[in-house]
Amino acid sequence: MSSANQARTVARLAAAQALYQMEVSSVGVEAVIREFSDHRFDRALSGEEGEDAPLAGADEPFFAGLVRGVVANQAKIDQAVIKRLAENWKLDRIDATVRAILRAGAFELMNRPDVPTEVVIDEYVELTKSFFEGPEPGFVNGALDGVARDVRR
Incomplete structure (x- = not known):
């Protein structure tokens, strides 16, 4: 994987984390972008087992564009995702991490x-696999595939 592609992968991970953080803590978009830029990118993060997990080499403009774009277009994005959920499923029933991943992926689609x-x-399915071992990656794949069929003809 090229370093540019790797930087986008890191940006996507960070965007999903930022969107999740905004939802659970009600922090604003500019504050969360600034926090990631100032404290998370190109620094080592302490992992659960005490390991350093660098979130380095992110495409920061791509990250900021994803986060701002999801926030600015959330109603439209949510409608595109809801259209692809199983009947009687509500977006707010979905795990907050999965919801953040779906929103970022749908925004990108x-x-x-380009x-x-x-x-x-593929990027968002792989990202989902980093958080979940159950059916969630398949769910994200199906939902984003449906959104893609709706918005990219």
């Missing part, structure tokens, strides 16, 4: 035609 559909879906 809807607003970044990024191939397969890349967007």
